[in-house]
Amino acid sequence: MSSFSSLDFVAVDMETANAQRASVCAVGVALVRAGEVVATEKILVQPPTGLDSFSALNRGIHGICAEDVKGAPAWDEVAGQLEALGSQLPLVAHNAAFDRGAYEAACAETGRAAQPIEWLDLLELARRLRPDSRQHTLPVLAEAYGVTLENHHDAEQDARACAEVLVEIAKEQGVQRLGELWPQGGQAETPAGAAVEAEVAEAEAPAGSGAAEGGQAVEAEAQAETAAPTGQDRGNSAFTPSALRRSRFNDDGPRPWEQPAPPREARTPAPHGNGAAPQQRGDAPAPQHQDRxxxxxxxxxxxxxxxxxxxxxxxxxxxxxxxxxxxxxxxxxxxxxxxxxxxxxxxxxxxxxxxxxxxxxxxxx
Known part of the structure; x- marks a missing residue:
């Protein structure tokens, strides 16, 4: 995914109607281009049939009730919008295990095949970077990085806060790419067929071809980044959910995500002696911290x-x-x-x- 080499991503937050993780009733999204939040949206969702009862506890947390989601889109439509985003950009969430689990559970409940989307976890990142902190909740992180979060558990505000905290972390760490914060990549599962093909290709590769393949990998990555679709291309595709495309902006002007992205300079592979392949992103193990x-x-x-x-x-x-x-x-x-x-x-x-x-x-x- 080319956006893994930049600060382009989508922050996501999901709220549920009750204790069932598949009972998604709201999805908040915040679109980030080049390290700047350019659009946010809260999409109300009709929970899947049979899981559409709103418990008093959950209503007290996020304030959404059954009346609020009358006429709202069903999960199948909203899932399609999320997948359109996830096909172009990584999805970032605070405690991504919950949001990813809600996405997959709702898909399973409605008979929809969950897609292998790249999920990045802000909570896991905060625990790695702030091992001495006693808490890593979203309100605590927002306060630590000077981000405003007035209504915790409002899906849109949580998504925006998640996005802004990640941008501030990138500034603090002096990085320009998500890959520098998550060296091992995200939590997307590789389809079984692709995994088998990769294993077969690795087994059949001739000995001593590591250096050549390494150079080709760097060159291919540079070409892929140079040929990545511009913001205008993305704006004309299913890149952005319809709720974002129609919100908060005049129809006669370009949306922020439709602005052409600055051209990337193709990187020339550096020579490597002794047949050693260049180190690829993701080879370095993530730092481990004891946080007892x-x-x-x-x-x-x-x-x-x-x-x-x-x-x-x-x-x-x-x-x-x-x-x-x-x-x-x-x-x-x-x-x-x-x-x-x-x-x-x-x-x-x-x-x-x-x-x-x-x-x-x-x-x-």
Whole structure:
């Protein structure tokens, strides 16, 4: 993917209607060209049939309900837009395992074949670059890099914050290519056929041809970057989702992503002696850091979240018992303790909601 050699990418954030990962109800995207966020969009989605119930916990997190997604596109249409983007640019997400898992689960639920898209994880990158930091949540990273994030779990704002944090990290590290931040590449799975062909080609390659193949690889990469489609070409294709193409810009003017990209200079392969092949991007292993403190904090938060969820369930039971007692008092005509019962029941209900919401947030971070 030629954009892996530049700071062109799409930041993605997904929200779900309930605990089922396939129940995608919103997708936020932020398009980045040459290290600049040029467009953002929030696309509401009708969750797949059977998974379209909105839980109170999830509504409390992102504020989306069933009424909001009436008339919204189905997952099949939105998935096609994501795949059009993913065919041209890497997709970056904070905790990409969740967003990629939601994409694949929703595709499986609707009978759609998930495509091998390049996914890059901002959370994994932050843990590598900031091993001494106790937390690597998106709000923490946004604050650390001076990025505004007013409404966490709004899909569009989370996607924009993810994009801006990655741009700031690139500036801090002094890099111009995504490949310098992810030397081993992204999380895209290679189709089985392509993997078999690659293994056969490697097995049949004649001995001693490493240097020639290495030089050809560098030359081919330079030619591919020089021949990469310009912004105008991308704007005329399915490169950008329809929701982005029609938003926030006048129809009579060029969109930011339709501006021609600056021409790249073809790189001349440097000579290598002794038959040694030049080192390719991805050969160097990613730096490994021991982050026992951060890992301990994450485990403690997940355990604490589970305990809080149990306490919240107990609070729900107490709330139900309080409601039953109030009804019994009213039925028997004994109204002396009704006010106290209503007050205690309301307190238990509010505490239960707060505990459950906090527990879910802790277990997701």
């Amino acid at each position: 403190t951060s890992e301990g904090v994450r485990v403690a938060k997940k355990f604490g979240g589970a305990v809080m969820m149990l306490v919240a369930l107990f609070g729900v039971m107490m709330t139900a018992a309080g409601v039953g007692q109030v009804v019994e008092d009213l039925t028997s005509g004994d109204s002396s303790d009704v006010a106290l019962g209503v007050g205690m029941t309301a307190v238990f209900a509010l505490i239960s909601i707060w505990l459950a919401t906090t527990a879910l947030r802790w277990m997701r971070d």
